[in-house]
Amino acid sequence: YKIAVLPGDGIGKEVIEEALKVLSAVSEKYGIEFDIKKYLFGGSAIDEYGTPYPKETEEACLESDAVLLGAVGGPKWDDLDGDKRPEAGLLALRKSLDVYANLRPAILFSSLKSASPLKDELLKDGLDVLVVRELTGGIYFGDRGTEKIDYGYKAYDTEAYTTKEIERIAHIAFKAARNRKKKVTSVDKANILDSSRLWRKVVNEVSKEYPDVDLNHQYVDNCSMQLIKDPSQFDVILTSNMFGDILSDEASQLTGSIGMLPSASLRGDKVGLYEPVHGSAPDIAGTKKANPLATILSVAMMLEYSFDRLDAANDIRKAVNELLEDGYRTSDLGSGIILNTEEMGDMVLKYLK
């Protein structure tokens, strides 16, 4: 299997190292061969080539079975123009790979329950929400511009969706729900937006093919409340690119352990882009405090979705769970036996054996 690795910026580089150690341990244990190469991406690529997603990186990604990404961005590149920023590279990467389905599980690890900002009685049997976010459409990729007008400027962005774009992401959500609690909550703003009204109509159509899965609809403002009020009502949340950006971060924060959360971005075949939910955290880069577990769990998602190796994926998940049970923590996870980035990576290896 060919894997393009994009360490990116900040702590991205640090957590990727630990994830690669885990990949090589899996390779050994299961006899799976990985062809792994690293490429510049994000700010690091801007520094070297003046662009966040250089041709060489793009070609390598397009030829790979999976892409593993650390994190991008930092204050150094914040003042660049929109199309030259690290984030523009991320958008171009998602678009060029056509990974339209972003899966973001927000899971409360039972040994980290106390890290949640929510009161215990709200957590009931924990929290296990999968946000399925459309990733290659909507206002992120719509027509935009800024024009001079009589007084100052007018700037605009376009939220747009087609039937086809909505259908394919809806199928992903319903299929995912089948392997879970069989409930999809589709989130939109259909009381205001035309794009949301189309969204709702198409999701209703697609749902007919999944009579075993329950579907309900929520407005985005209500969903942002319901996530806090009663998170256990959710199984799969299906939503647009922009709303998914906001709601998946909110859901992540409810676990209190954003340093633990992986993500997968898929295009329906086996190809996928895997990355931690957290960012490049320039403030702690270089301090060895970064938590590598989100990236390591992203490797588990890669094994499951791109390589069909649920056995190896669950092996990693089990190792992470066990070391948490035994009290090992990085400093973002609260008190326990505190490890630095490298030590946490090594600990996963130890539990994997």
Place this chain on the structure above:
Amino acid sequence: YKIAVLPGDGIGKEVIEEALKVLSAVSEKYGIEFDIKKYLFGGSAIDEYGTPYPKETEEACLESDAVLLGAVGGPKWDDLDGDKRPEAGLLALRKSLDVYANLRPAILFSSLKSASPLKDELLKDGLDVLVVRELTGGIYFGDRGTEKIDYGYKAYDTEAYTTKEIERIAHIAFKAARNRKKKVTSVDKANILDSSRLWRKVVNEVSKEYPDVDLNHQYVDNCSMQLIKDPSQFDVILTSNMFGDILSDEASQLTGSIGMLPSASLRGDKVGLYEPVHGSAPDIAGTKKANPLATILSVAMMLEYSFDRLDAANDIRKAVNELLEDGYRTSDLGSGIILNTEEMGDMVLKYLK
């Protein structure tokens, strides 16, 4: 003072009755005269006139010094076309009054601290965030449409802002911060959206006129996390119509007492639209369970902003605080001496004396 009262639908009608009792008590106590008339609006207006914001209602609102609104909407009108729904009336009302500044305080009443879904240690000295949401621009009012394409449809909505629209709402936020903790957090998605980049630039410009107020910027996804992670970092949140819709509901829910939260929508002069943050709650309409305090506190905002009577406004706030301290509750507020809608209205009158 001329006040147009729009009870609306569902519990809107019930809570408005209690708010009117309070207005008349204030009128007596302070010798202020109000000229109060009720008009049909929302679903009730659709039933009568086939439109949510009839001409007669509009004319009355435009001639008034303030508009007091209950709540609109319900399942009965959910299947109507976009432009015939109760929500369309709400948008038309906001636009016709030109009330571009929506102020939504999310306050944790000290006697209701336990109602917050957040753990005690996160609440520190409570929670007191004012969301200043742009209300007459953005994607709510931009160009939209649905067109037939080769396969199915394409639907779009436009998020657009002008320098002027951003300037005027920014001034409102900075001025509000001056009377508070002197901190504005402007929320956008400037790493992606052109409209957000203009937003950020203009807010930075306006901030120069308020050197005594601190300004910081957050991306909307980050803000949705920060609100949960560390709500006490916020004083005034300044944001667009769409992001404000989501974030103000999230902030409200953090108080655990959405039945307590008022809002004001202003246009810079004294004219304003006042309404509770909660909706028409069709599920509890008719059960006498509705909490009238959000609407009563909206009357307090009306007295403060439209009639310059901070004394009377604070009198109402004090009455509400005291009765809460004494243990009186509507059923949404948890345990205590439980009152129904009407009894709670009467209790406010009693404490006002």
